[in-house]
Amino acid sequence: MxxxxxxxxxxxxxxxxxxxxxxxxxxxxxxxxxxxKEREExxxxxxxxxxxxxxxxxxxxxxxxxxxxxxxxxxxxxxxxIKPELFDLTNPDYETxxxxxxxxxxxxxxxxxxxxxxxxxxIVTKLRLGDANSMMSQGGMQAAVNPNDSxxxxxxxxxxxxxxDNKPELVKALVIDAPEVVKWLEELGVMWDKLPDGSLQTIHxxxxxxxxxxxxxxxxxxxIMRTLMDEVRNHPDKIKVIEFNPAIxxxxxDKGQCAGAVIYNLETEEYSTIKAKATIIATGGFGRLHIRxxxxxxxxxxxxxxxxIAYRAGAKLLYMDSxxxxxxxxxFPEQIAGFLVTEKIRGAGGQPVNKDGELFVFPREPRDVESxxxxxxxxxxxKGVVTPSGRVGVWLDSPLIDMIHxxxxxxxxxxxxxxxxxxxxxxxxxxxxxxxxxxxxxxxxVEINEKCETNIPGLYVAGEASGGVHGRNRLMGxxxxxxxxxxxxxxxxxxxxxxKVKLGKxxxxxxxxxxxxxxxxxxxxxxxxxxxxxxxTPEEVRKRQLTAHYEGTLR
Amino acid sequence: MEVKREMVTIYIMGKAYKVPADATIMGALEYxxxxxxxxxxxxxxxxxxxxxxxxxxxxxxxxxxxxxSTLVKDGMYLTQIPFVPADKPVYDINKLEPTVVTFQKIYPxxxxxxxxxxxxxxxxxxxxxxxxxxxxxxxxxxxAADLSFDCICCGLCAIRCPAEIVQxxxxxxxxxxxxxxxxxxxxxxxxxxxxxxxxxxxxEISKLMKMSRDELQKKYYERDLEAQVGD
Numbered sequence: 001m002x003x004x005x006x007x008x009x010x011x012x013x014x015x016x017x018x019x020x021x022x023x024x025x026x027x028x029x030x031x032x033x034x035x036x037k038e039r040e041e042x043x044x045x046x047x048x049x050x051x052x053x054x055x056x057x058x059x060x061x062x063x064x065x066x067x068x069x070x071x072x073x074x075x076x077x078x079x080x081x082i083k084p085e086l087f088d089l090t091n092p093d094y095e096t097x098x099x100x101x102x103x104x105x106x107x108x109x110x111x112x113x114x115x116x117x118x119x120x121x122x123i124v125t126k127l128r129l130g131d132a133n134s135m136m137s138q139g140g141m142q143a144a145v146n147p148n149d150s151x152x153x154x155x156x157x158x159x160x161x162x163x164x165d166n167k168p169e170l171v172k173a174l175v176i177d178a179p180e181v182v183k184w185l186e187e188l189g190v191m192w193d194k195l196p197d198g199s200l201q202t203i204h205x206x207x208x209x210x211x212x213x214x215x216x217x218x219x220x221x222x223x224i225m226r227t228l229m230d231e232v233r234n235h236p237d238k239i240k241v242i243e244f245n246p247a248i249x250x251x252x253x254d255k256g257q258c259a260g261a262v263i264y265n266l267e268t269e270e271y272s273t274i275k276a277k278a279t280i281i282a283t284g285g286f287g288r289l290h291i292r293x294x295x296x297x298x299x300x301x302x303x304x305x306x307x308x309i310a311y312r313a314g315a316k317l318l319y320m321d322s323x324x325x326x327x328x329x330x331x332f333p334e335q336i337a338g339f340l341v342t343e344k345i346r347g348a349g350g351q352p353v354n355k356d357g358e359l360f361v362f363p364r365e366p367r368d369v370e371s372x373x374x375x376x377x378x379x380x381x382x383k384g385v386v387t388p389s390g391r392v393g394v395w396l397d398s399p400l401i402d403m404i405h406x407x408x409x410x411x412x413x414x415x416x417x418x419x420x421x422x423x424x425x426x427x428x429x430x431x432x433x434x435x436x437x438x439x440x441x442x443x444x445x446v447e448i449n450e451k452c453e454t455n456i457p458g459l460y461v462a463g464e465a466s467g468g469v470h471g472r473n474r475l476m477g478x479x480x481x482x483x484x485x486x487x488x489x490x491x492x493x494x495x496x497x498x499x500k501v502k503l504g505k506x507x508x509x510x511x512x513x514x515x516x517x518x519x520x521x522x523x524x525x526x527x528x529x530x531x532x533x534x535x536x537t538p539e540e541v542r543k544r545q546l547t548a549h550y551e552g553t554l555r
Numbered sequence: 556m557e558v559k560r561e562m563v564t565i566y567i568m569g570k571a572y573k574v575p576a577d578a579t580i581m582g583a584l585e586y587x588x589x590x591x592x593x594x595x596x597x598x599x600x601x602x603x604x605x606x607x608x609x610x611x612x613x614x615x616x617x618x619x620x621x622x623x624s625t626l627v628k629d630g631m632y633l634t635q636i637p638f639v640p641a642d643k644p645v646y647d648i649n650k651l652e653p654t655v656v657t658f659q660k661i662y663p664x665x666x667x668x669x670x671x672x673x674x675x676x677x678x679x680x681x682x683x684x685x686x687x688x689x690x691x692x693x694x695x696x697x698x699a700a701d702l703s704f705d706c707i708c709c710g711l712c713a714i715r716c717p718a719e720i721v722q723x724x725x726x727x728x729x730x731x732x733x734x735x736x737x738x739x740x741x742x743x744x745x746x747x748x749x750x751x752x753x754x755x756x757x758x759e760i761s762k763l764m765k766m767s768r769d770e771l772q773k774k775y776y777e778r779d780l781e782a783q784v785g786d
Contacts, residue, residue, distance in 0.1 A: 200744060217705075
């Protein structure tokens with residue numbers, strides 16, 4: 001329930017609503033979209049990536065000398081969790097054709113595609129199968145299926161949204177595979193939102209020039225992820241799933257090929273080794289690093305593990321200086337601060353307005369631009385609403401949606417959002433939502449090509465852990481698409497490779513080498529990585545955790 | 556600025572801890588010093604990792620909730636149920652028919668439902684769980700798929716069910732059958748896939764791929780935008 005003083009501001013939103021509704025219905029843009037110069041200016045002045053201290057030069061590894069997101073550079077300039085000499089690699093605990101690290105959308109799509117090529121697969125995952133950002137995406141997946149749309153237009157939208165930094169061959173793969181992915185998922189049993197005539201329901205997203213967003217209500221990710229998981233579990237003879245066992249280093253062979261990974265049992269604190277002819281990293285992103293102190297929309301396990309272990313083995317990163325803040329994270333109530341408020345709300349006609357009920361930005365700018373504009377409205381123009389705990393945000397006028405599409409639309413199309421706020425006494429069909437940007441997506445990652453190959457033979461990367469598909473800013477609905485397109489590609493190409501490759505002698509020499517590089521760069525730190533889980537224990541408790549010789553390795 | 560927070564006492568698996576009164580159960584567990592490995596996932600109500608059961612003082616009822624989105628109450632005693640043992644039958648979705656017969660074969664225990672509605676009462680998503688189980692018994696797969704759509708597979712229904720049905724798996728099968736066999740099909744989708752196979756867009760895209768940054772930028776900002784609302 002909103003406190004009284006916030007209701008005063010809501011009244012102003014209500015006063016301007018009718019006029020804004022007429023504008024929305026007119027078919028004209030409700031606010032002028034920014035041109036290239038305006039975009040650049042608002043980004044430079046207000047996007048968190050451009051703030052002082054947001055980036056720093058990394059001093060070791062393949063991207064040495066390059067400026068990266070500070071929290072990422074910290075993670076890369078850290079020690080391994082293990083001493084390589086303690087591992088006997090002549091006798092691995094598991095052997096497989098294909099090892100997939102990460103049990104989210106990309107990992108499961110890769111596994112299902114790989115087994116069609118006749119290889120055996122092990123999926124290792126830090127938490128449960130399906131514990132991933134893939135499960136949490138709400139709004140939808142882009143695919144150019146409408147007659148007035150085409151993969152070409154999708155290409156232009158995606159590369160413009162990414163500030164033309166995207167790797168062209170990756171964007172092509174993304175848009176060309178999209179319709180086939182829709183079909184593949186439907187044949188696995190995903191329930192796409194359909195119109196009565198059987199055609200796919202499509203709406204806009206930020207930065208789309210055509211209505212291209214397909215959805216499964218606002219549980220799109222959950223609907224797809226659960227279907228993929230269920231299908232993975234229908235093949236226990238070909239796909240072995242090992243849960244609560246994150247990979248904490250890659251294993252190489254003496255020919256410089258990737259040859260598996262060391263995994264760590266979170267519960268028994270044992271390490272095991274897996275020998276694999278090919279390896280796919282599908283570990284997702286880094287929201288739980290809480291970059292620049294931001295709240296995040298991300299899953300508990302999003303700590304960039306895959307990027308860290310790939311980097312230590314020599315994989316080149318791309319655009320790891322670029323962070324996506326989702327324009328609309330929840331700000332009130334306090335308990336859900338940072339939670340995702342789906343972009344589908346704006347896609348369906350919801351408008352961001354300031355404390356006086358005024359529109360101040362085109363509602364569907366690409367995410368980085370929209371976020372920067374919201375920050376500007378709050379920070380520079382002081383037109384935000386301050387919550388009792390001191391947070392600030394602008395209104396996302398959700399009641400407009402039912403006024404545009406008819407009563408009941410929100411409850412049918414946004415059950416998750418409706419439920420989320422209703423639990424706290426806020427009815428989003430009648431009251432607006434208070435929002436502010438929230439840490440959402442790792443734009444960059446390990447550089448791949450259209451076969452998901454990296455610069456290390458035998459190492460493939462797919463999904464959020466990869467870099468290049470989205471340039472420096474991803475559009476809504478292109479990540480669900482990404483993990484399906486590139487998950488499937490990784491599965492196919494890694495399987496083909498696994499059938500041909502001859503592995504040499506297994507080694508963890510690269511871990512020793514990296515350690516030496518840290519030392520030579522004069523980096524003295526007690527940081528270890530990957531961190532695996534964020535630490536939310538309060539300071540007061542930590543002060544009393546005084547075990548002198550902690551034997552475990554999680555803390 | 557440190558604001559004095561109102562505190563309450565809760566009992567985590569029987570042990571008393573003072574935690575902020577406005578905390579979620581998950582927030583309270585972490586405030587107390589637990590580092591969660593199981594029992595935490597998306598933390599936003601989508602993944603079903605944090606099923607929790609609790610009782611309140613002088614109240615006989617056993618309550619259920621998600622730790623990520625249920626607020627603590629003074630005197631609450633709770634435990635998480637981070638895992639629900641349940642058989643997951645293996646099937647080939649391509650060989651199933653979207654009828655009641657499939658459920659008779661794969662999930663025969665569905666027909667033991669005594670319509671007690673305990674599953675519905677246990678659901679933290681407030682779904683009509685019993686109604687979708689009953690819909691399956693009637694052979695109404697579409698209804699079951701619709702009613703179970705928002706299921707997050709936390710498993711609280713299954714641990715409360717006296718007939719030992721694993722409702723969330725049953726619902727998932729209903730949705731997969733509906734999505735694959737019963738949902739209406741898009742002709743336009745098939746047409747588009749065919750166009751792509753024929754290479755209809757290859758030349759256009761190749762042209763874009765070869766463009767300089769400036770040319771691309773010009774083309775991008777000149778592109779026309781389809782209206783928000785329309786047919």
